[in-house]
Amino acid sequence: LVRTQALAHPAVEFRLSHNGREMQRWGAASAEQRIGAALDESLLAQSLRIDTSAGDLRLEGWIGAPTAARSQTDRQYFYVNGRPVRDRLVAHAVRQAYADVLFHGRHPAYVLFLTLEPGAVDVNVHPAKLEVRFRDSRRVHDFVFRRLHEALAGTRAGAATSEGAAAFGAAQVATSVHAAWHPRQSGLGLPGQSVPLQAYAALYGGSPTSPPADPRDGVDSVAEGAAPPLGYALAQLGGVFVLAENAEGLVLVDMHAAHERVTYERLKNARACGAIPSQLLLVPLPVAVSRREADAVDEHAAEFGALGFELTRVADERVLVRRIPSVLEGSDIEALVRDVLGDLATHGSSARLEEFQNELLSTMACHASVRANRRLELAEMNALLRQMEATERSDQCNHGRPTWVQLTRAELDRMFLRGR
Known part of the structure; x- marks a missing residue:
């Protein structure tokens, strides 16, 4: 209780005593300093700064980076006009904003302050004033969700600073990202020179251009401070990790996890634009499925089409795959179709499918991504x-x-005791 009030009033000094003994003391400080003192410096170090508004709504505070998620909800503080509240609508908006980036069973940490017109919220719906009722709950929900979603969308690799985020077209939300080791994902910013994306576009469907043949070209650029945020690749480790050198030092990349995110975002963008590009198979692929999964093919033909598939039921427990999303070329199509059909059969109705579209796209992205030991x-x-x-x-x-x-x-x- 004292901590909750202390976070809301950083300019006020708080002292907590028990039997004449001072147990805790927080001196007057800035909001940032108070969060670090009352909660955890590491939480503040791994956070995104939020300060955004729309009309009479303003949201400010800090949200934990996805890598700083916790096993409990004990670091979630939300205030409405300076009053601490527990609101299911707001909690749902925050969960939805983190939906694509949180590990299963983890919970985000945040300290957020929502300010709006006093007449737009009823604070007398709970005896302890811990719950509120918004006059326009949908507007508040959408505002919180969209602004946090935009802020989290800007957490692309190496685009932590506002300058770097703008250079790569990140959402215009006032954010600053800090990070600490375990894992460290510090923002490197972007140099003034343009990043040579075209040099590698051929591998991702763009115009073919030859990349630097000599990896030392990248290392030289690193030394000159002109390298892109993640630097240049040096080697592959164990068929799983990519090792690269950048201006900060050594970067380790989980190649499957990284490629999975890249593919997933491409699929989401294509879906948002209307349809996912697809291609016909030269020879249709027969796939043995359960009767329930075959029924899903008949029931959800439109949904399959939007995902870039064309499936035809040819028997009670067999379907033909005639068309697949272009991004999935070279994937294990049979295994993918079974997984997608399983999702469809589980989620059922078309209304439910719309809610789980991203889950289906995530399944597709996982199958399309580069595998270990390649x-x-x-x-x-x-x-x-x-x-x-x-x-x-x-x-x-x-x-x-x-x-x-x-x-x-x-x-x-430090690992090698250098400089001692």
Whole structure:
């Protein structure tokens, strides 16, 4: 209770005593300093600053980065006109904003202050004043969701500073990202020079252009401070990780997790534009399925079409795959179709399917992404790094796991006791 009030009034000094003994004291401070003192400096260090408004609505405060999510909801504080509240509508909006970036069973940390006209909210619906009723609840829900969603969308790899975020077209929300090791995903900013995305576009459906053949070209650029945020690839480790050097030091990338996020965002963007590009199979692929899954093919033909598939039921427990999304070329189509059909059969009605569209796209992205133990050329590794820098939410995969971590030169020096 004292902590909740202390967070709301940072300019006021708070002292907590028990039996004449001072248990806690928080001196007058800035809002940022109070959060660090009353909660945890590491929480503040791994947070996004929010300060945004629309009409009479204003939302400000801090939201924890997805990698700082917790197993409990004990670091969630929401205030309406300076009053601490517990509101299911607001809690739902926050959960929805984090839906694409949180690991299963984890909860975001946040300290948020919503300000609106006093007449737009009824504070007398709970004896302890802990619940409120908004006059226009849908507007408040959409405002909170969209602004947090936009802020989290800007957490692309290496685009932490406002300058870097703007350079890659991030949402115009006043945010600043800090991070600490475990994992460290510090913002590197972007140099004045343009990032050579075109050099790797051929690997992602763009115009073919030859990437730098000599990896030392990238290393030289790093030394000159002209490298892109994630630097240039050096090698592949264990068929799972990409090692790269940037201006800060060493970058380690989980190649499957990173490519999964890139593919997922491409599928979402294509879906938002109307339909996912697809291609006909030269030879239709027969797939054995359960009767329930075959029924889903008949019932949800339109949904399959929007996802870029064309399936035909040819028997009680067999379907033919005639068309697939272009991005899935080379994937295990049979396994993917079974997974998507399983999702369709589980979620049922078309209304439910609309709610779970992103879950279906996530399943597709997982199948389309580069697998462990696949050997990549340096050009392919660099292409992945450039795509991460240009992709929203690329700090986490679709399941909320981190896609990359940073080891600075100072951290490497400490590991090897250099300078002692």
